Amino acid sequence: MEGLARTDTPDQTTPRPQPPLPARDWALFFDVDGCLLDFAAHPSDVIVPEGLQRHVLKLASMLDGALAIVSGRAIDALDETFPELQHLPAAGMHGLERREIHGQRTHAPKPPAALDTVLAEAIHVSSAHPGTLVERKGPNLAMHWRAATMPELARDAFRAFAAATLRLLPDYVVQGGDMVLELRPGGATPDKGDAVETFLMSPPFAGRVPVFVGDDLTDEHAFSVVNERGGLSVLVGAREPSVARWHLADPASVRAWIARAAAHDGASA
Ligand SMILES: [Mg+2]
Numbered sequence: 298m299e300g301l302a303r304t305d306t307p308d309q310t311t312p313r314p315q316p317p318l319p320a321r322d323w324a325l326f327f328d329v330d331g332c333l334l335d336f337a338a339h340p341s342d343v344i345v346p347e348g349l350q351r352h353v354l355k356l357a358s359m360l361d362g363a364l365a366i367v368s369g370r371a372i373d374a375l376d377e378t379f380p381e382l383q384h385l386p387a388a389g390m391h392g393l394e395r396r397e398i399h400g401q402r403t404h405a406p407k408p409p410a411a412l413d414t415v416l417a418e419a420i421h422v423s424s425a426h427p428g429t430l431v432e433r434k435g436p437n438l439a440m441h442w443r444a445a446t447m448p449e450l451a452r453d454a455f456r457a458f459a460a461a462t463l464r465l466l467p468d469y470v471v472q473g474g475d476m477v478l479e480l481r482p483g484g485a486t487p488d489k490g491d492a493v494e495t496f497l498m499s500p501p502f503a504g505r506v507p508v509f510v511g512d513d514l515t516d517e518h519a520f521s522v523v524n525e526r527g528g529l530s531v532l533v534g535a536r537e538p539s540v541a542r543w544h545l546a547d548p549a550s551v552r553a554w555i556a557r558a559a560a561h562d563g564a565s566a
Contacts, residue, residue, distance in 0.1 A: 313544035316508070316531050319356065319558045324363040324502040324528075326493055326519065327353075327551075328511030329370060329378070331475065332533045335548045338444035339430060340370070343378060349552055350381035355559035357385060362398055363501040367492050369474070369515060371405075371434045372396055386502075390437055391472075391481070391515055392492030398501060406482065408436035411465045415480070422458045426451035436482050443476040452476075475513050475536065490518030497526070510551060512536060 319325060327333050330340065333353075337343045357364035365386040366375055372389035375382075387396045393405040416433055419440055423429045428445040431438065440459070442451035455478050459471045462480060470483035487495075493509060496502040507528035509519040513536070520530035520541045532541035533551055545551050 313532065313542060315545060316510075316529055316543040316554070318554070318561055319360065319508070320506070321359060321361075322505050323360060324365075324497065324505035324507045325356065325360060326365050326367045326496070326507065326509045326511075326523075328489075328509075328513060328516050328533075329366060329368040329375065331512035332510055332516075332548060332551055333366075334378075336443065338428075340374075340432065340441070345378060346552060348556065350379055352552070352555045352559040353379075353382060353385075356555055359558070360505075361501045362386075363505050365496055365502070367392070367489050367509070367511075367519065369434075369437075369439070369479070369513075372402070374434070386496065388487075388489070388492035388496070390434055391489050392487030392495070393435065393437070393481075395492070395495070397499075405435035405437075409466060409468070412436065412438065415462050415465055418462070419455075419458065422454055426454055429455070438480040439474075439477055440479070441477045448476070452478075472515065474515055488518040489515055490522040493519045493522050510545070517541075 330336055334343045334345065365388065367388045368375055369391050370389055372387050372394050375387055375389060384400065386398050390405055395403040416438060419431045419438060423431045426445055429451045430441040432441065440455040442448045445451035459478050459480055463469055466480060468482055469480050472479040472481055493507060497507055507523040507526050509523045510531040510533060511519060512533040517540060523530050524540060529543050530541040531543040531545055532539045533545050534547060545554060
Protein backbone atom coordinates (compact mmCIF):
# COMPACT_ATOMS: atom_id res chain seq x y z
CA MET A 298 0.00 0.00 0.00
CA GLU A 299 2.77 2.40 -0.86
CA GLY A 300 0.16 4.82 -2.19
CA LEU A 301 -0.76 5.52 1.41
CA ALA A 302 2.78 6.46 2.40
CA ARG A 303 2.67 9.95 3.76
CA THR A 304 5.63 12.02 2.73
CA ASP A 305 6.02 15.66 1.89
CA THR A 306 6.60 15.00 -1.78
CA PRO A 307 3.99 16.91 -3.74
CA ASP A 308 2.69 13.92 -5.68
CA GLN A 309 -0.35 12.86 -3.70
CA THR A 310 -2.13 10.19 -5.73
CA THR A 311 -4.71 8.98 -3.19
CA PRO A 312 -7.73 11.26 -2.71
CA ARG A 313 -7.40 13.45 0.35
CA PRO A 314 -10.01 12.85 3.06
CA GLN A 315 -12.14 15.59 4.58
CA PRO A 316 -10.89 16.78 7.95
CA PRO A 317 -12.77 15.74 11.10
CA LEU A 318 -14.54 18.45 13.06
CA PRO A 319 -12.10 20.58 15.10
CA ALA A 320 -11.07 19.16 18.47
CA ARG A 321 -10.56 21.31 21.53
CA ASP A 322 -6.79 20.80 21.48
CA TRP A 323 -6.36 22.22 17.97
CA ALA A 324 -4.73 25.48 16.97
CA LEU A 325 -6.57 26.60 13.84
CA PHE A 326 -5.17 28.85 11.12
CA PHE A 327 -7.26 30.13 8.22
CA ASP A 328 -6.26 31.72 4.96
CA VAL A 329 -8.92 34.18 3.69
CA ASP A 330 -9.27 34.55 -0.08
CA GLY A 331 -10.29 31.30 -1.73
CA CYS A 332 -10.65 29.70 1.71
CA LEU A 333 -12.97 31.54 4.13
CA LEU A 334 -14.25 33.69 1.26
CA ASP A 335 -14.92 33.11 -2.41
CA PHE A 336 -12.67 34.99 -4.77
CA ALA A 337 -13.93 38.24 -6.24
CA ALA A 338 -12.62 39.99 -9.33
CA HIS A 339 -11.28 42.74 -7.06
CA PRO A 340 -9.98 41.84 -3.56
CA SER A 341 -12.18 44.53 -1.98
CA ASP A 342 -15.33 43.13 -3.62
CA VAL A 343 -15.36 39.91 -1.61
CA ILE A 344 -18.64 39.06 0.10
CA VAL A 345 -18.64 37.99 3.74
CA PRO A 346 -21.57 35.59 4.10
CA GLU A 347 -24.04 36.00 6.95
CA GLY A 348 -23.02 34.07 10.06
CA LEU A 349 -19.40 33.42 9.10
CA GLN A 350 -17.85 35.85 11.58
CA ARG A 351 -20.13 34.63 14.38
CA HIS A 352 -19.17 31.02 13.69
CA VAL A 353 -15.45 31.85 13.58
CA LEU A 354 -15.76 33.65 16.93
CA LYS A 355 -17.56 30.68 18.45
CA LEU A 356 -14.86 28.35 17.18
CA ALA A 357 -12.13 30.65 18.54
CA SER A 358 -13.72 30.58 21.98
CA MET A 359 -14.07 26.77 21.84
CA LEU A 360 -10.31 26.65 21.18
CA ASP A 361 -9.52 29.06 24.04
CA GLY A 362 -8.48 31.68 21.51
CA ALA A 363 -6.15 29.43 19.49
CA LEU A 364 -7.46 30.61 16.11
CA ALA A 365 -5.67 33.01 13.79
CA ILE A 366 -6.16 34.47 10.33
CA VAL A 367 -3.06 34.10 8.14
CA SER A 368 -3.37 36.05 4.91
CA GLY A 369 -1.49 37.80 2.15
CA ARG A 370 -3.68 40.82 2.86
CA ALA A 371 -2.69 43.62 5.21
CA ILE A 372 -4.20 43.37 8.71
CA ASP A 373 -6.02 46.70 8.21
CA ALA A 374 -7.68 45.25 5.11
CA LEU A 375 -8.62 42.10 7.04
CA ASP A 376 -10.20 44.24 9.75
CA GLU A 377 -12.22 46.11 7.13
CA THR A 378 -13.45 42.82 5.69
CA PHE A 379 -14.12 41.20 9.09
CA PRO A 380 -15.10 43.97 11.52
CA GLU A 381 -16.23 41.41 14.13
CA LEU A 382 -12.85 39.65 14.14
CA GLN A 383 -10.65 42.68 14.89
CA HIS A 384 -9.44 41.25 18.18
CA LEU A 385 -8.43 37.86 16.80
CA PRO A 386 -4.74 37.06 16.30
CA ALA A 387 -3.72 37.62 12.69
CA ALA A 388 -0.73 37.55 10.38
CA GLY A 389 -0.95 39.90 7.41
CA MET A 390 1.17 40.15 4.26
CA HIS A 391 2.23 36.50 4.66
CA GLY A 392 3.51 37.24 8.18
CA LEU A 393 5.25 40.58 7.60
CA GLU A 394 2.82 42.09 10.09
CA ARG A 395 1.23 40.41 13.07
CA ARG A 396 -1.39 40.83 15.77
CA GLU A 397 -0.91 38.66 18.83
CA ILE A 398 -3.57 37.31 21.17
CA HIS A 399 -3.55 40.40 23.42
CA GLY A 400 -3.60 42.79 20.50
CA GLN A 401 0.12 43.68 20.28
CA ARG A 402 0.95 44.63 16.69
CA THR A 403 4.13 44.06 14.72
CA HIS A 404 4.20 46.30 11.67
CA ALA A 405 5.75 45.67 8.29
CA PRO A 406 9.12 47.32 7.59
CA LYS A 407 9.16 50.64 5.72
CA PRO A 408 9.18 50.18 1.95
CA PRO A 409 12.23 51.32 -0.09
CA ALA A 410 11.97 54.65 -1.93
CA ALA A 411 12.16 52.93 -5.34
CA LEU A 412 8.84 51.23 -4.68
CA ASP A 413 6.93 54.37 -5.71
CA THR A 414 8.59 54.30 -9.14
CA VAL A 415 7.93 50.57 -9.46
CA LEU A 416 4.29 51.10 -8.50
CA ALA A 417 3.86 53.74 -11.21
CA GLU A 418 5.45 51.41 -13.78
CA ALA A 419 3.30 48.47 -12.67
CA ILE A 420 0.17 50.59 -13.09
CA HIS A 421 1.43 51.49 -16.58
CA VAL A 422 1.79 47.78 -17.44
CA SER A 423 -1.63 47.08 -15.94
CA SER A 424 -3.26 49.80 -18.04
CA ALA A 425 -2.33 47.87 -21.19
CA HIS A 426 -4.15 44.78 -19.91
CA PRO A 427 -7.84 45.43 -19.18
CA GLY A 428 -9.18 43.79 -16.04
CA THR A 429 -5.82 43.61 -14.28
CA LEU A 430 -5.15 45.27 -10.96
CA VAL A 431 -2.08 46.51 -9.09
CA GLU A 432 -2.37 46.53 -5.32
CA ARG A 433 0.10 48.12 -2.91
CA LYS A 434 0.24 46.41 0.50
CA GLY A 435 2.89 48.09 2.68
CA PRO A 436 6.25 47.07 1.18
CA ASN A 437 4.56 44.50 -1.09
CA LEU A 438 3.23 45.05 -4.59
CA ALA A 439 0.66 42.59 -5.93
CA MET A 440 -0.32 42.31 -9.59
CA HIS A 441 -3.61 40.51 -10.18
CA TRP A 442 -4.94 39.12 -13.48
CA ARG A 443 -7.92 37.07 -12.25
CA ALA A 444 -10.36 39.38 -14.05
CA ALA A 445 -8.16 40.14 -17.06
CA THR A 446 -9.78 39.89 -20.47
CA MET A 447 -6.64 38.10 -21.72
CA PRO A 448 -5.21 36.49 -18.59
CA GLU A 449 -2.25 34.69 -20.20
CA LEU A 450 -1.00 37.84 -21.91
CA ALA A 451 -1.39 39.77 -18.66
CA ARG A 452 0.42 37.06 -16.72
CA ASP A 453 3.35 37.09 -19.15
CA ALA A 454 3.53 40.89 -19.06
CA PHE A 455 3.56 40.98 -15.25
CA ARG A 456 6.13 38.17 -15.07
CA ALA A 457 8.47 40.00 -17.42
CA PHE A 458 7.91 43.25 -15.56
CA ALA A 459 8.54 41.66 -12.16
CA ALA A 460 11.74 39.97 -13.32
CA ALA A 461 13.07 43.21 -14.82
CA THR A 462 12.08 45.19 -11.74
CA LEU A 463 14.24 43.19 -9.33
CA ARG A 464 17.11 45.40 -10.62
CA LEU A 465 15.44 48.39 -8.89
CA LEU A 466 14.54 46.41 -5.78
CA PRO A 467 17.60 44.27 -5.14
CA ASP A 468 16.36 42.97 -1.79
CA TYR A 469 13.05 41.81 -3.22
CA VAL A 470 11.81 38.47 -4.48
CA VAL A 471 8.95 37.55 -6.80
CA GLN A 472 6.31 35.45 -5.06
CA GLY A 473 3.94 33.60 -7.37
CA GLY A 474 0.32 33.00 -6.36
CA ASP A 475 -2.98 32.04 -7.92
CA MET A 476 -3.58 34.58 -10.74
CA VAL A 477 -1.30 37.00 -8.90
CA LEU A 478 2.37 37.88 -8.69
CA GLU A 479 3.78 39.68 -5.71
CA LEU A 480 6.99 41.64 -5.34
CA ARG A 481 8.00 41.46 -1.71
CA PRO A 482 11.11 41.89 0.45
CA GLY A 483 13.21 38.72 0.35
CA GLY A 484 15.92 37.45 2.64
CA ALA A 485 14.59 36.88 6.11
CA THR A 486 11.07 37.83 5.04
CA PRO A 487 8.58 35.53 6.74
CA ASP A 488 6.22 33.30 4.82
CA LYS A 489 2.97 31.79 6.06
CA GLY A 490 4.90 28.83 7.50
CA ASP A 491 7.00 31.20 9.62
CA ALA A 492 3.83 33.02 10.66
CA VAL A 493 2.33 29.75 11.93
CA GLU A 494 5.55 28.71 13.68
CA THR A 495 5.69 32.04 15.48
CA PHE A 496 2.13 31.67 16.74
CA LEU A 497 2.91 28.12 17.92
CA MET A 498 5.69 29.40 20.18
CA SER A 499 3.34 31.05 22.64
CA PRO A 500 -0.04 30.62 24.31
CA PRO A 501 -2.78 29.95 23.49
CA PHE A 502 -1.33 28.20 20.40
CA ALA A 503 1.68 26.45 21.98
CA GLY A 504 1.31 22.72 22.61
CA ARG A 505 -1.76 22.32 20.41
CA VAL A 506 -2.26 20.32 17.22
CA PRO A 507 -1.73 22.87 14.42
CA VAL A 508 -4.25 22.88 11.59
CA PHE A 509 -3.88 25.10 8.54
CA VAL A 510 -6.67 25.60 6.01
CA GLY A 511 -5.78 27.35 2.75
CA ASP A 512 -5.93 27.21 -1.02
CA ASP A 513 -2.99 29.08 -2.42
CA LEU A 514 0.59 28.32 -3.41
CA THR A 515 1.74 30.54 -0.55
CA ASP A 516 -0.11 28.24 1.88
CA GLU A 517 2.24 25.35 1.05
CA HIS A 518 4.85 26.68 3.51
CA ALA A 519 2.26 26.51 6.27
CA PHE A 520 1.14 23.03 5.16
CA SER A 521 4.72 21.80 5.50
CA VAL A 522 5.02 23.29 8.99
CA VAL A 523 1.85 21.62 10.29
CA ASN A 524 2.77 18.31 8.59
CA GLU A 525 6.15 18.34 10.37
CA ARG A 526 4.38 18.92 13.66
CA GLY A 527 1.82 16.16 13.27
CA GLY A 528 -0.97 18.57 12.48
CA LEU A 529 -3.53 18.72 9.69
CA SER A 530 -2.91 20.48 6.38
CA VAL A 531 -6.21 21.17 4.61
CA LEU A 532 -6.18 22.12 0.94
CA VAL A 533 -9.20 24.06 -0.29
CA GLY A 534 -9.98 23.51 -3.96
CA ALA A 535 -8.16 21.52 -6.61
CA ARG A 536 -4.76 23.20 -6.97
CA GLU A 537 -1.94 20.67 -7.51
CA PRO A 538 0.66 19.77 -6.56
CA SER A 539 0.25 20.24 -2.85
CA VAL A 540 1.76 18.70 0.31
CA ALA A 541 -1.63 19.01 2.02
CA ARG A 542 -3.11 15.76 3.37
CA TRP A 543 -6.75 16.77 3.84
CA HIS A 544 -9.22 18.45 1.59
CA LEU A 545 -12.27 20.69 1.46
CA ALA A 546 -13.81 21.31 -1.95
CA ASP A 547 -14.32 25.08 -1.88
CA PRO A 548 -14.85 28.07 0.44
CA ALA A 549 -18.52 27.13 0.89
CA SER A 550 -17.37 23.75 2.25
CA VAL A 551 -14.94 25.52 4.61
CA ARG A 552 -17.75 27.72 5.91
CA ALA A 553 -20.08 24.74 6.32
CA TRP A 554 -17.34 22.91 8.26
CA ILE A 555 -16.87 25.92 10.54
CA ALA A 556 -20.63 26.26 11.03
CA ARG A 557 -20.95 22.55 11.94
CA ALA A 558 -18.04 22.86 14.37
CA ALA A 559 -19.59 25.94 15.99
CA ALA A 560 -22.95 24.17 16.33
CA HIS A 561 -21.27 21.01 17.63
CA ASP A 562 -19.74 22.95 20.54
CA GLY A 563 -16.55 20.93 20.49
CA ALA A 564 -17.85 17.72 22.05
CA SER A 565 -14.93 15.94 20.36
CA ALA A 566 -11.99 16.48 22.68
MG1 LIG B 1 -6.01 32.07 -0.42
